[in-house]
Amino acid sequence: MPHRNAEPNSDRDRQLAEIRRSLGEKSLVLIGLMGAGKSAVGRRLATSLNLPFTDADSEIEAAAGQSIGEIFAEHGEAYFRTGERKVIARLLENGPQVLATGGGAYVDPETRTAIKEHGISIWLKANLRVLMKRVGRRDNRPLLQVDNPETVMKRLMAERNPVYAQADITVESKEAPHEVMVSSIIDALSARLAQESAGDPAKAQ
Ligand SMILES: Nc1ncnc2c1ncn2[C@@H]1O[C@H](COP(=O)(O)OP(=O)(O)O)[C@@H](O)[C@H]1O
Ligand SMILES: O=C(O)C1=C[C@@H](OP(=O)(O)O)[C@@H](O)[C@H](O)C1
Ligand SMILES: [Mg+2]
Secondary structure: OHHHHHHHHHHHHHHHHHHHHHHOOOEEEEEOOOOOOHHHHHHHHHHHHOOOEEEHHHHHHHHHOOOHHHHHHHHOHHHHHHHHHHHHHHHHHHOOOEEEOOOOHHHOHHHHHHHHHHEEEEEEEOOHHHHHHHHOOOOOOHHHOOOOHHHHHHHHHHHHHHHHOOOOEEEEOOOOOHHHHHHHHHHHHHHHHHHHHOOOHHHOO
């Protein structure tokens, strides 16, 4: 029954078009801890919204001509953070897009201010068990190349979660297919837009 199938699709299309329109030149910026799904889910979110996708870590690697691991090993974390700050400031000029940041980016006050100015931030919030399960698959995160990565992750959660909580939108990153995460993000964005257009004073701060 083409008519019955067409209705939900066009509703979805309208929802996606409304999000794109409301963004203007702003970027959707994914923040959260290592393993939250910023890169993997961000890429699919961009496809759904028909927006370009950018991964800040890949851009840092391209600018440096080195992998994140090499940058940390050869120059140290402070050098990486300086590059990250510069690269994200540059990338934020290219909206609209979906921008996946590395886990430490939003914790930097300058980068956080730039994201607030040029983006809508989305915190993918996951619990320790989910994060550890996901980061265990690859060894490309220098901060976790230690004897007890779970201790480091716990410390980072304690330090960073209160900062991530400043995000415009929080979406729980659960054990669900990537596409389910994309739908949750799109619904959360739509709900926020609806609140904004209704002039919710809680959103005017
Ligand atoms: N919702 C999800 N369900 C299952 N696996 C996921 C989900 N989100 C991300 N992953 C997987 O977890 C790993 C880490 O995800 P990634 O996007 O690299 O995280 P981040 O960029 O936030 O560090 C990848 O293998 C990714 O495919
Ligand atoms: O949390 C962090 O400080 C980091 C997260 C990594 O990105 P992901 O969050 O995409 O893994 C990467 O930027 C670097 O290893 C440092
Ligand atoms: Mg990533």
